[in-house]
Amino acid sequence: MLDIKWIRAHRDEAIERLSKRGLDAKAIIDEILTLDEQRRNLQTELDALRSKLNSLSKEIGKLMREGKREEAENIKKQTAQLKSQIEDIEKKKEEVDRRLYELLITTPNFPHPDVPAGKDESDNVVVEQWGELPEPPVKRPHWAIAYEYGLINFKWGSKLAGSGFVVFTGWGARLQDALIRFFLDNAVKNGYVQISPPHLVNEDTGFGTGQLPDKDEQMYYIEKDGLYLIPTAEVPVTNLFRNTVVKAEDLPVRMVSYTPCYRREAGSYGQMTRGLNRVHQFDKVEIVHIAHPDNSYEELERMCEYVGSLLQKLEIPYRRVLLCGGDLGFAAAKTYDMEVYAAGQDRWLEASSISNFETFQSLRMNLKGKDGKKTFIPHTLNGSALALPRIIAAMIENNVTAEGIRVPKALAEYLGTDIIPKGEPLPIWGQD
RNA sequence: GGAGGGGUGCCCGAGCGGCCGAAGGGGUGCGCCUGGAGAGCGCAAGUACGGGUAACAGCCCGUACCGCGGGUUCGAAUCCCGCCCCCUCCGCCA
Numbered sequence: 001m002l003d004i005k006w007i008r009a010h011r012d013e014a015i016e017r018l019s020k021r022g023l024d025a026k027a028i029i030d031e032i033l034t035l036d037e038q039r040r041n042l043q044t045e046l047d048a049l050r051s052k053l054n055s056l057s058k059e060i061g062k063l064m065r066e067g068k069r070e071e072a073e074n075i076k077k078q079t080a081q082l083k084s085q086i087e088d089i090e091k092k093k094e095e096v097d098r099r100l101y102e103l104l105i106t107t108p109n110f111p112h113p114d115v116p117a118g119k120d121e122s123d124n125v126v127v128e129q130w131g132e133l134p135e136p137p138v139k140r141p142h143w144a145i146a147y148e149y150g151l152i153n154f155k156w157g158s159k160l161a162g163s164g165f166v167v168f169t170g171w172g173a174r175l176q177d178a179l180i181r182f183f184l185d186n187a188v189k190n191g192y193v194q195i196s197p198p199h200l201v202n203e204d205t206g207f208g209t210g211q212l213p214d215k216d217e218q219m220y221y222i223e224k225d226g227l228y229l230i231p232t233a234e235v236p237v238t239n240l241f242r243n244t245v246v247k248a249e250d251l252p253v254r255m256v257s258y259t260p261c262y263r264r265e266a267g268s269y270g271q272m273t274r275g276l277n278r279v280h281q282f283d284k285v286e287i288v289h290i291a292h293p294d295n296s297y298e299e300l301e302r303m304c305e306y307v308g309s310l311l312q313k314l315e316i317p318y319r320r321v322l323l324c325g326g327d328l329g330f331a332a333a334k335t336y337d338m339e340v341y342a343a344g345q346d347r348w349l350e351a352s353s354i355s356n357f358e359t360f361q362s363l364r365m366n367l368k369g370k371d372g373k374k375t376f377i378p379h380t381l382n383g384s385a386l387a388l389p390r391i392i393a394a395m396i397e398n399n400v401t402a403e404g405i406r407v408p409k410a411l412a413e414y415l416g417t418d419i420i421p422k423g424e425p426l427p428i429w430g431q432d
Numbered sequence: 433g434g435a436g437g438g439g440u441g442c443c444c445g446a447g448c449g450g451c452c453g454a455a456g457g458g459g460u461g462c463g464c465c466u467g468g469a470g471a472g473c474g475c476a477a478g479u480a481c482g483g484g485u486a487a488c489a490g491c492c493c494g495u496a497c498c499g500c501g502g503g504u505u506c507g508a509a510u511c512c513c514g515c516c517c518c519c520u521c522c523g524c525c526a
Contacts, residue, residue: 005488009488039481039482040481040482040483041482043481043482043483043495044482044483044494044495046482046495047481047482047483047494047495047496048483048494048495050494050495050496051493051494051495053506053507054494054495054507056506056507057450057506057507058450058451058507059506060450060506060507061450061451061506061507062450062451064450065450065451072506073506075506076506077506078506079506079507080506082506083506
């Protein structure tokens with residue numbers, strides 16, 4: 001949700017920043033400001049009338065107690081007109097409030113001044129790149145290799161649930177498990193508090209982080225109970241802070257959480273949806289920070305460096321991309337994507353998206369900060385550390401050798417082997 | 433799923449339809465007292481929105497807020513309706 005007070009004081013800056021998303025920012029901001037002014041005028045009017053009514057009511061009470069019925073009845077007559085006036089203005093104000101609120105919650109966040117203007121991903125800026133791009137003798141996509149090695153069965157996923165679901169088997173399942181523990185251990189060693197939240201959340205929770213109503217179609221919904229399957233741990237973990245007040249000295253808060261993520265991905269198609277590139281259910285370890293506004297961008301950099309360090313330990317080449325205004329998510333002010341290189345597809349895959357939401361989510365969640373007597377709005381941030389499927393895809397495609405799939409040293413101790421051999425994990429492997 | 437009980441300020445806990453933003457206690461802050469601490473005593477503290485003054489610090493005024501949303505009434509924390517949440521017991525179950 002946009003900060004109306006901030007907009008009031010920074011009209012031109014608001015328009016300039018929002019324009020980077022390719023919206024007609026001037027029209028939106030000016031409508032907001034007009035409504036805001038109408039609202040305040042109506043409020044002032046309303047307060048005055050209510051004040052009048054209140055004092056008349058007190059007067060009536062007093063007269064009744066004194067037994068002066070006649071006089072009381074007299075004054076009662078005066079209230080009727082006041083009441084209808086009040087009702088009138090209330091109606092107007094409700095309408096203005098409704099429209100203003102609607103705009104504030106459906107307009108996307110202001111991009112940070114650093115964010116380049118742009119339309120789509122072609123305008124994103126690569127700001128960092130690490131690692132040598134591997135050149136395997138034979139370039140094969142992970143779905144082919146994974147099936148050959150008995151790691152993943154895509155057909156079984158379709159059989160059990162439908163297209164876009166996958167079944168990990170044998171070493172494939174072990175690999176997932178090893179990665180999760182590797183990511184969690186690293187985070188905890190770096191001071192993160194581990195959280196295991198529900199995988200289903202209510203509507204308020206979905207609203208708080210901005211998925212609702214914006215991404216309504218992206219989430220699985222259980223109508224009978226009014227619950228949504230989480231699309232990322234960001235949702236439940238950030239919402240722990242909904243309707244709370246944090247002290248400045250307790251910031252930053254750094255949390256890590258492993259959960260499966262459920263996404264409908266309605267309307268997706270094409271090459272990018274093959275294999276593990278895009279699936280309806282995947283595992284992810286997420287980091288969430290609650291930070292003081294004064295240093296939230298230092299936190300953002302810190303998160304990127306942390307995620308980069310994980311990829312280095314896994315020996316996966318990656319690049320850090322600064323998203324342009326047009327590619328920026330609804331709630332984010334600034335986002336870096338961490339993309340890993342998958343040699344088999346010769347493609348960069350987004351394995352992490354690290355964002356600062358500034359006050360956007362805090363305002364929706366009613367999260368406040370207290371610095372002594374002063375209140376402030378904390379900033380929320382989050383990022384994947386990391387999403388498993390594309391890490392696995394890159395690892396398989398980059399590390400396949402004649403002897404098997406090489407496992408990076410840092411992960412070998414978790415997996416219990418430094419090379420994954422071919423195998424058929426179940427006797428029914430070939431039967432689809 | 434069935435039966436009952438309950439949601440009031442930082443916490444506990446009163447509250448007749450008007451004098452309740454809300455008794456009382458605890459805790460907190462400041463002051464007095466003390467060699468120091470404790471006990472005692474006194475004083476002060478809610479949030480949001482709007483207006484005024486003004487430096488968006490402070491202060492003053494108004495309005496709203498007693499789980500949420502409606503209703504009755506000149507007037508509701510108090511009455512009525514709907515919803516949500518929590519607790520206890522029973523049932524079911526990992």
